[in-house]
Amino acid sequence: SQKIEQNSEALNIQEGKTATLTCNYTNYSPAYLQWYRQDPGRGPVFLLLIRENEKEKRKERLKVTFDTTLKQSLFHITASQPADSATYLCALALYGNNRLAFGKGNQVVVIP
Amino acid sequence: DAGVIQSPRHEVTEMGQEVTLRCKPISGHNSLFWYRQTMMRGLELLIYFNNNVPIDDSGMPEDRFSAKMPNASFSTLKIQPSEPRDSAVYFCASSPLDRNGGNEQFFGPGTRLTVL
Numbered sequence: 001s002q003k004i005e006q007n008s009e010a011l012n013i014q015e016g017k018t019a020t021l022t023c024n025y026t027n028y029s030p031a032y033l034q035w036y037r038q039d040p041g042r043g044p045v046f047l048l049l050i051r052e053n054e055k056e057k058r059k060e061r062l063k064v065t066f067d068t069t070l071k072q073s074l075f076h077i078t079a080s081q082p083a084d085s086a087t088y089l090c091a092l093a094l095y096g097n098n099r100l101a102f103g104k105g106n107q108v109v110v111i112p
Numbered sequence: 113d114a115g116v117i118q119s120p121r122h123e124v125t126e127m128g129q130e131v132t133l134r135c136k137p138i139s140g141h142n143s144l145f146w147y148r149q150t151m152m153r154g155l156e157l158l159i160y161f162n163n164n165v166p167i168d169d170s171g172m173p174e175d176r177f178s179a180k181m182p183n184a185s186f187s188t189l190k191i192q193p194s195e196p197r198d199s200a201v202y203f204c205a206s207s208p209l210d211r212n213g214g215n216e217q218f219f220g221p222g223t224r225l226t227v228l
Contacts, residue, residue, distance in 0.1 A: 032214045043116075043203050043219030044155070051214065089155065093214065098143050098207065099168055100217065104154035 002027040010107040019077040021106045023090035031095035038087045080110045116220035124226045130192040137206030147203040194227045
């Protein structure tokens with residue numbers, strides 16, 4: 001069966017350090033992968049998209065990698081700040097399909 | 113732009129009652145999505161529309177759920193009759209249509225539904 005796995009345990013990290021989150025998937029051949037941020041009581045907010053033929057994408061302090069051989073994406077927040085505390089969700093989609101399948105998310109807590 | 117608008121923000125109802133959730137997508141967006149989020153199952157796609165036409169409703173749990181999009185600026189998700197297991201946060205999202213896929217989705221604030 002198709003699965004998208006993110007760590008269910010919260011990641012507690014000291015301010016200024018790099019937070020790294022993992023998204024693993026099975027039985028998917030995604031054309032692209034997206035990362036979203038979700039704060040309590042709010043809807044997810046889009047952060048980054050990476051396509052299957054891209055290895056890495058950056059946006060400000062965020063970096064995403066995509067390894068289709070390992071079936072894995074890594075999401076990095078460099079120089080983390082308390083304001084980065086949130087839940088981060090990865091989502092996969094197939095080529096030509098608007099449908100997204102989401103992981104359950106991974107909570108990040110940045111400690112001042 | 114006001115973003116995606118959902119109403120009501122909170123709904124408490126009794127088992128067996130009809131519930132109607134409403135969504136106004138961002139103007140100009142051609143795709144609209146309804147999701148349900150619970151702790152156990154995470155964020156699940158229920159149904160999505162392209163240009164007001166339902167494309168994929170395979171996520172709709174059962175016949176008690178129905179969704180409509182009568183025009184480009186309005187969609188409803190109806191549950192009749194509601195059951196306690198329907199308690200969840202329901203999100204509406206919209207995006208520009210891209211036949212190659214890949215467009216970001218813009219989410220509304222959600223409707224927190226509690227069925228007693």
